[in-house]
Amino acid sequence: MTVLSSSERSMEKSPFKNVDSSKLSLNHIKIWYTSGMGFFTDAYDLFIIGAIIDTLSNAHKYAGLNIPGFTSYLNGPDSAFWTGLLGSSAIITAILGQLLFGFLGDRIGRKTVYGVEASLLALGAFLSGLAPSLPLLILFRSIMGIGIGGDYPISATIMSEYANIKDRGKLIALVFANQGLGSVAAVAVGTISALYLPPDLSWRVTAIIGAIPAATVIYLRRKVPETPRYSLLAKGDVETAKKAASVLGTSIDTSSAVTSKKISFSDFLSKYGKLLIGTAITWTMLDMAFYGTGVYSGPIVSSVLGSTFPKLAAGQVLALGDFQADLAKEIFDGGIPFLVGFFGYFTAVALMDKLGRKLIQTQGFLMMAVLYAVVSFLMVTSGTKVTGFVIPTLAAFSLYALSYFFIDFGPNTTTFVIPAEVYPVRYRTTGHGISAASGKVGAAIATYLFPGLLVSIGVKDILLLLAGLSIIGALLTVAFVREPKDKSLEEASEDEIVSSGGTTVGK
Template sequence: MIVSGLGFFTDAYDLFVIGVVLLILSGSEPTSFHLTQSQMSAIGASSLFSAIAGQLIFGRIADIYGRKKIYGTELAILIIGAFFSSISWNFESLLFSRILLGVGIGGDYPVSATIMSEYSNAKDRGKLIGLVFSMQGFGAITAVMSAYALTSFLSPETSWRILLGIGALPPLFVVFFRRKIPETPRYSLLVAKKKDEALKATRTILGDEDGAEKKFSSLLHIEEKHMNFKDFLRKFWESLLITSLAWFLMDIAFYGTGIYSGFIVSSMIADTSLHARILSAGLPYFVGAFGYFIAAFTMDILGRKRIQIQGFIAMAAIYLVVSLSMVSQGGKVIGFTVPRELAFFLYSLSFFFINFGPNETTFVLPAELFPVKFRSTAHGIASAMGKLGAAVSTYLMPMALDTIGIKEVLIILAGISIAGAALSLKLKEPAGLSLEEISEEKILLKISN
């Protein structure tokens, strides 16, 4: 869990640090980069668009060749992308480095989620997968805290380069251990048909020879059932569509408000200096971090579906309330009908319900609802749809803030959140069931969870 979790810590750091870097490179600070609005949009969204490719490619490869064979490669790509981002010399080189970084980030999603799912038991599978994803919260907070500390002592030019370079450090400590993780017993037995390898992995996990033999004995009696991709889509198209669209809608709100948090909260605070904007942009992440862990520890009790629906509803309500409290003129916020501090608190609270809601559940559900042969592929498709929503939102957000203004943007996000809640009503609830029960794979002696 730690090996997978540190990967998501890094993923979140690298994705969200760019929002702080864009504050520095936006033209208000003395740097060698003078980005136009369209260039800022391209830099902000580039790694998200390329993450789509990483999710689709790594997700499919992990189902064809196994999770182990590819695990760790995504971090190597991420390290290279982060390093070259820090030494970029112009807009084009920074853009290319962020694209490369995104491929590595994208590859981490389906493989890590699938591995954690297949190593977990039915009783606390949601908690274990959720805790891996919860490391995102620490990654985002670290990005903001690092930015505040560095800009306090170093020049903006030096600060943004170090910030991007830091993203290469955590993966260096993780990539080796990822290469050492054994193939999941489920994949070894049900897909690769390697019983000895599955038994060996079970022994490694349990660290108990007798316990491994007993646990493994329930894996041996399996009825062969051929399923090609066409068969998979015929049976699971609805679950794949719902998980994909829900993730798409959630990421529109999450990344749009997340990466550009510093620009959004500037209308809610009196001090618009760089330090104040960095700190204010980070406060919603601190509030939101609690949501990650509450979701993880209640997911197997409340269920994924309930948490996802209530999160979407809370997001919609908060966006509407904050928007209605704004007084705008020509797309610019000129005041509030409530104290600014209250508006800022409510905006920060939306991050709590995003995380104690669809941000975590959309990651967990695709790792559970599909059969082992296509589990990583399906997670790659669903997460790619999420990143498509994130990329579109991140690319359009600067222009939307400049043209229609934050008040109208929040109303749009409220409508998107309501759509997400309505869509989630069709979800299947996997809590408490084994992966084989959820996907209805034909097993004569059910895997003992």
């Protein structure tokens, strides 16, 4: 049995050498747009659900408004339970979507399920805006969550398997950077809706708008051919592989029949188990910080800057116009960290193929830890309440907002990129789905527990807790994550490529 070196396999024997060496083209950008709109909605929803919670809770508290089907849940004795469930419902079901679509993407193909997840996402977001009660809103958001979850492994893998080597990290990161666009849109839509629409209508408008981006790409996703690598190496479908390569204006070498060697799941765990720890648990650490501070950005920012709502005497309420102005300001203030994070996404895009994924992820975790710890140490508290800072409040808030830059120019982007590159073609969406689901487990835990933690331990100790989790994320990255920069997918994943006669031609 003849075994070639990785460089020989990559440059000479790989059937995808033309795809790997192709130049960045408009067709790559088209695939990016088609793949990325689900993540626009994912980030849009991350911010907007916090704005919806603020609207539904504060309308009664400050304006004396009763919104049937919602007020009694979010202002009653079990308000922390319902708030946590509303904030985490889509995240919980996203775990199911990531695992299910990750499995199906490898089992029956990326193309077969592509567009289904976007349909669920759009349908759930649309129905959420029409929900007549909180339990049904939670149900519809759960449907949306399955679609959001399913989008992670499928879109990431499709982009990675169409990308060239030189720009692969950039292109996968660009798919995810649609979160930055979604965040900015959510801040704008949430603020404007709160200011100009009555509370019982504004939250519905913001929810429905989230359906639009995903709905625009459902048709495009159904028309994308199966990826060249999955078609050839997993299915042995030469004609579809050629068709997929032609989408990029290039071709694949089919002069010899090759396939990805099948391995059992136990063998997969034996070979990739440590790597799975690196891609999965780091994502858990990241999402506990990202979703915890993201969904409850409004209350956290209010703890730092002070509430925009005035203190009211018993029985006193604000005029509707005054309430809307205060609510809009609170929503906008809560979105400022997301606006700072916007630049982090595109800094990651620009440097992904220069610095490498592992370095960007490590420095991001470390800077998160430093900024969380510094802001916490600067806080002056009375019990769990923040009463001030030892430096000007605006300076302290700027440090907190800066953490969002390093989240996005760091593990929030790289934990998405790396699993799409380091697992073999027959297990690529499964590996990504497991990793992403692990992240969403952390997100679900954080968003469910945060309302109670804000009351029981306060923002100061929450930030110290997140600093500790960020340090763990950095250590796991150094110990278990593999650098895929400048390698073909077969090299990066150590995928064993064999000829139809059983001879190993790549490893």
